[in-house]
Amino acid sequence: MSTITPIHPNERIPVWRLAIASFFPAGVRPRIASWTRHLPLAAILLAQVALSLRLSNSAFEDEALYIGAGHDYLQQLFSGTPVTVPYGDSFSGLPMFYPVFAAALDTVGGLSLVRLFSLVCMVATTLAIRATAQHLWGKLHGNLTAAAFIATGPVLFLGSLATFDALCLALLSAAVWIGTTRCTYRSAVLMGALLAAAAAAKYTGFVFIPVVLAMTLVGSQRRPLRVILAAAVTALVLALVYSLVGPSISGGIAFTTSQRTALMPASLSVLAAYLVQKIGLLLVLALAGAALLARSLRSTLLTLVLLSGAALLPLAQMRLGEYVSFEKHLAYSALFLAPLAACALGSLVHRRLGRLLVVALVWTLGLTGLAGSWAMYQWPDVRPVVELVEKVGAPPGQYLAPATARTLGYYMADNPRIEWTEHYALFDSGQEAMRASIDGGTFRMIILRSGSTGNVKEDSRTSFFRELVANSDKYRLVAAPVPVRRYAEENWLVYELVTP
Structure with missing residues (x-):
């Protein structure tokens, strides 16, 4: 006792x-x-x-x-x-x-x-x-x-x-x-x-x-x-x-x-x-x-x-x-x-x-x-992105998905033709490397978010890269922006490489 x-x-x-x-x-x-x-x-x-x-x-x-x-x-x-x-x-x-x-x-x-x-x-x-x-x-x-x-x-x-x-x-x-x-x-x-x-x-x-x-x-x-x-x-x-x-x-x-x-x-x-x-x-x-x-x-x-x-x-x-x-x-x-x-x-x-x-x-x-x-529990829901990627046929190649590559890779693990890539190495390489990756069509698809990450440095680099993609004739949106979760003002922006 x-x-x-x-x-x-x-x-x-x-x-x-x-x-x-x-x-x-x-x-x-x-x-x-x-x-x-x-x-x-x-x-x-x-x-x-x-x-x-x-x-x-x-x-x-x-x-x-x-x-x-x-x-x-x-x-x-x-x-x-x-x-x-x-x-x-x-x-x-x-x-x-x-x-x-x-x-x-x-x-x-x-x-x-x-x-x-x-x-x-x-x-x-x-x-x-x-x-x-x-x-x-x-x-x-x-x-x-x-x-x-x-x-x-x-x-x-x-x-x-x-x-x-x-x-x-x-x-x-x-x-x-x-x-x-x-x-x-x-x-x-x-x-x-x-x-x-x-x-x-x-x-x-x-x-x-x-x-x-x-x-x-x-x-x-x-x-x-x-x-x-x-x-x-x-x-x-x-x-x-x-x-x-x-x-x-x-x-x-x-x-x-x-x-x-x-x-x-x-x-x-x-x-x-x-x-x-x-x-x-x-x-x-x-x-x-x-x-x-x-x-x-x-x-x-x-x-x-x-x-x-x-x-x-x-x-x-x-x-x-x-x-x-x-x-x-x-x-x-x-x-x-x-x-x-x-x-x-x-x-x-x-x-x-x-x-x-x-x-x-x-x-x-x-x-x-x-x-x-x-x-x-209100982190971005990647399931709409998975649906969009599958809707366009999930073309093989390298996909850039800042902060979500692992999650998307988990849901699409049965598609080995896709190589999911995080953004850290590219963003750390500087603006010229970012511009070169867009001009060269390095990525088959690019998945971005329209909102803030909560990190000032990360937001600055993401904003620059987002502008590069939006203004490039190499990439186009596969669909209208989709909310990252219910009632959110932030959207998913899913781009695909324009093939000749």
């Missing part, structure tokens, strides 16, 4: 459960009353599933990249075709881990199945963090933790995104659950393996290893040597993995994590505004819960560990001024803020009108999460 005292240890069976049981024969009422205790959790999980599944769009660029890489590794495994692309130089996770699994799922059920796996991971995360909170503070706090977690926009977003993050979160939360609720040395070995797997799935997971170990140490007084054993297993597994594939992934670790520089710079005020917009209410509730929880040395230490875990990624990205992935990384913060927010919500339940206030706060969290997850 945990040494941390529940805020309300004498929990009684709620009236609503007794009311439901009263509709059944007397002989089965105790069993019905027992079953109904699972209804709040079932409702929370159903809400999480429904709210994540409502998000719909074509493949995101990262999804297409990871799944495509996984297919390359599977092809190498089964046919011996070597992987020529150095994925390890740029991936934020082990290329041979999640991408391979995602590609296997894609082979069976397409992108929908890969995204469904992410949803399963996020549901597992909810269950793990709920079970941890229940062990520490009681069932009410467990359910409130789950509710606060799934009401967060980035959490709902990751439940419908096929990237490294959902798997990493599931592994981290499982390690927290095992470390906090179990007491055997065997469980410590499993905990260490899970932490190593989380760091391999996404290198960012490595920074949470001390947080999880510290949470295990202060969250339970059972055998502190378990923490040392778990740390040793984690280090051993990661050292073994690095000894096998280190040279191929060291560049990616540096590029995405240890020596990262801002890929899309943003000011501190902009990032702070995004943080408030996405998890502001959750943060306020968590700080209130932290003040309530810090009543003893052990509880205070646990509070500090949770707040530290929540602050790691936002503070790191604010220091770098990095906008890329800032919003989705707030799901990691939610993992550690939700238990604290539940303490604040739980303190209101037994007050006058407290339950009504709790419902109102969770409802507000949910509305914010709905709006936030929907906004994060």
Whole structure:
């Protein structure tokens, strides 16, 4: 039993459960009353599933990249075709881990199945963090933790995104659950393996290893040597993995994590505004819960560990001024803020009108999460472009598609005659190289967008290239501009080479 005292240890069976049981024969009422205790959790999980599944769009660029890489590794495994692309130089996770699994799922059920796996991971995360909170503070706090977690926009977003993050979160939360609720040395070995797997799935997971170990140490007084054993297993597994594939992934670790520089710079005020917009209410509730929880040395230490875990990624990205992935990384913060927010919500339940206030706060969290997850899911939909390309016969050749080449390549993978090309090398070569590529008819088709990329330098180069194409007699639009997504003012501009 945990040494941390529940805020309300004498929990009684709620009236609503007794009311439901009263509709059944007397002989089965105790069993019905027992079953109904699972209804709040079932409702929370159903809400999480429904709210994540409502998000719909074509493949995101990262999804297409990871799944495509996984297919390359599977092809190498089964046919011996070597992987020529150095994925390890740029991936934020082990290329041979999640991408391979995602590609296997894609082979069976397409992108929908890969995204469904992410949803399963996020549901597992909810269950793990709920079970941890229940062990520490009681069932009410467990359910409130789950509710606060799934009401967060980035959490709902990751439940419908096929990237490294959902798997990493599931592994981290499982390690927290095992470390906090179990007491055997065997469980410590499993905990260490899970932490190593989380760091391999996404290198960012490595920074949470001390947080999880510290949470295990202060969250339970059972055998502190378990923490040392778990740390040793984690280090051993990661050292073994690095000894096998280190040279191929060291560049990616540096590029995405240890020596990262801002890929899309943003000011501190902009990032702070995004943080408030996405998890502001959750943060306020968590700080209130932290003040309530810090009543003893052990509880205070646990509070500090949770707040530290929540602050790691936002503070790191604010220091770098990095906008890329800032919003989705707030799901990691939610993992550690939700238990604290539940303490604040739980303190209101037994007050006058407290339950009504709790419902109102969770409802507000949910509305914010709905709006936030929907906004994060509004990247350009490439499916209209695929239809246009297929409509004109998908002529063979080199296709230039700035920022969408990987995604279009994913949807048209069965057409090997098309060579999809990104714009980076061409744009970095300068304006004369851009002009020469247009005058020489280098590309069979060119797919552009009419709007802003959010990067001033990139916008300037794209605007120059767009003018070159529009004013050239070498290229023509294959159709009228098509919106990049519903209700968007930005359009797809699909050009084809004019053949004599």
